[in-house]
Amino acid sequence: xxxxxxxxxxxxxxxxxxxxxxxxxxxPTQKVLARDAPQPNHTLTTQEAVNRAYNxxxxxxxxxxxxxxxxxxxxNKKLYGIVIVxxxxxxxxxxxxDYSFPVESISKVFTLAHVLKIQGxxxxxxxxGVNATGLPFNSALAIELNNDKLTGSPPPGNPxxxxxxxxxxxxxxxxxxxxxxxxxxxxxxxxxGHPLSLNKDVYDSEMADNQHNLAIxxxxxxxxxxxxxxxxxxxxxTRECSYNITAKDLAVMGATLxxxxxxxxxxxxxxxxxxxxxxxxxxATAGLYNTSGEWLYNVxxxxxxxxxxxxxxxxxxxxxxxxxxxxxxPAGNSxxxxxxxxxxxxxxxxxxxxxx
Ligand code: GLN
Numbered sequence: 001x002x003x004x005x006x007x008x009x010x011x012x013x014x015x016x017x018x019x020x021x022x023x024x025x026x027x028p029t030q031k032v033l034a035r036d037a038p039q040p041n042h043t044l045t046t047q048e049a050v051n052r053a054y055n056x057x058x059x060x061x062x063x064x065x066x067x068x069x070x071x072x073x074x075x076n077k078k079l080y081g082i083v084i085v086x087x088x089x090x091x092x093x094x095x096x097x098d099y100s101f102p103v104e105s106i107s108k109v110f111t112l113a114h115v116l117k118i119q120g121x122x123x124x125x126x127x128x129g130v131n132a133t134g135l136p137f138n139s140a141l142a143i144e145l146n147n148d149k150l151t152g153s154p155p156p157g158n159p160x161x162x163x164x165x166x167x168x169x170x171x172x173x174x175x176x177x178x179x180x181x182x183x184x185x186x187x188x189x190x191x192x193g194h195p196l197s198l199n200k201d202v203y204d205s206e207m208a209d210n211q212h213n214l215a216i217x218x219x220x221x222x223x224x225x226x227x228x229x230x231x232x233x234x235x236x237x238t239r240e241c242s243y244n245i246t247a248k249d250l251a252v253m254g255a256t257l258x259x260x261x262x263x264x265x266x267x268x269x270x271x272x273x274x275x276x277x278x279x280x281x282x283x284a285t286a287g288l289y290n291t292s293g294e295w296l297y298n299v300x301x302x303x304x305x306x307x308x309x310x311x312x313x314x315x316x317x318x319x320x321x322x323x324x325x326x327x328x329x330p331a332g333n334s335x336x337x338x339x340x341x342x343x344x345x346x347x348x349x350x351x352x353x354x355x356x
Contacts, residue, residue: 032062032291032329032338033298047092049241049347050082051155054094063327063335069100071205072102074152075309075326081249082340086319087259093248095267100244101324102202104306105137105332107188108165109287113271113279114187115159115171116188121278126169127225128164129154130282137289138162138333143219149237155223160286160304163216165243170228177232183242183346191253193266196243202308203242210234211283245310247324254312280314284352288338290329299342300351311337312322 016301044052048079058080066072081096116124125132131153133142143155143163156167189196217230217237228232243285245253256263257280262271271279283302288295295303301321309326321344325336345351 001030009078011194018165032207032335033294033342037298037346038343040349042347044347046084046086046090046348049344050084050092050094052347053343054080054082054341057336057339060096060336060339061327063329064324065091065309066122066328066332068209069307070209071199071202072104072308072326075101077325077327080252080336081247081324082171082321082323082344083247083253084319084321084344085248085251085264087264087317089264091235091251092259095253096324097169097247099324100138100199100246100312102199102241102306102308103188103245103310104241104308105160105162105165105244106118106250106304106308106310106312107184107243108160108168109171109257109279109283109304110188110191111165111184111240112168112282113191113257113275114183116278117271117275118173119171121274124159124278127154127227128156128159128167130158130285130293131159133157133290135161138216138217140219143216143223147223148337155225156220158286159282161289163220164214165236165240166213166217166233167220167225167227170226170233170242172236177236180236181239182295184311185243186235187270188253189244190268191256191263192245192262192264193252193256193268194249196245198239199242199244203239205237206242207239210211210238213237241306247310247322250310250312250322250324254314254322255336258314258316258318258320273295277316288333289331291329293332293336295333299338299345300347301341301354302352303341305333305337307332308332309337311320311341312342313345316352318350321345 040241156164220226260274261271287304301313323337
């Protein structure tokens, strides 16, 4: 349904305010990782490394729940779960590994995998972009700064910030809204290895206050970088952010990417290896938004996170490490999640930059 001109003007006015307020909301990033890296212990087994990370950060209370989504603000900050799934299907876990929470931005990765498979690598690069924005995940300003007239990059930036993820959602094919939603949830379910379902409460909670993302969609449309109707795309994007997962699901989803697109538990080929490799490249560039560089520097693994408190890191050819803990740093990444994954990666001596 087209949006009338007067409404569009109101949204563009909103956008200017929202660009500024997204800066105010995301105050300068605390150095979560550099601050608190323990001495690695290379003698630990995988389960011992998981236990160590669990015990070391069990009582960490830093960070705060996402306050701009009422449902997430109420999350129990004590819940904390860590899961590793290897590419041969072994599972190591500690804490609340089976607690269901909203996937939020982590879903962007799986919709990206589908759209990349359908559209191909060149189209994705030209229609969405694959550069880090260096700005908060919900930045509207980044759309202007990435404007291809100035930089040669497409305005959506990359598929993991909101602008790029909204543009990516607009490329999901289907004759009806339901068909598109089915594609999104089926793809994510194949990654997880079982049917995932929508958390209606979080979906309603986000839809009730979605002006910022709608403004982003309308701005993209004005630059011809949104490939479907803006209101329908925002509905699809919000649903995509609102399905439930557990830390265990997340580790299986990540292990599927570690395994070249083949789910290590169901053995289904969810995507081909090239798609999987490109998804991991985008995660390495932009998965932790404006702190992706510091993350890669300190931990050395492609990762992706959501304001629901989930975070998933992938060790290509080996495993995935997933954590749930709702309190976030100012960039919107789980504090305990980052600390736990860093600790495990250091103890197990894993990094994509390592000689072997
Ligand atoms: N649904 C959230 C939003 O659009 C997702 C953000 C996130 O997880 N970083 O703001």
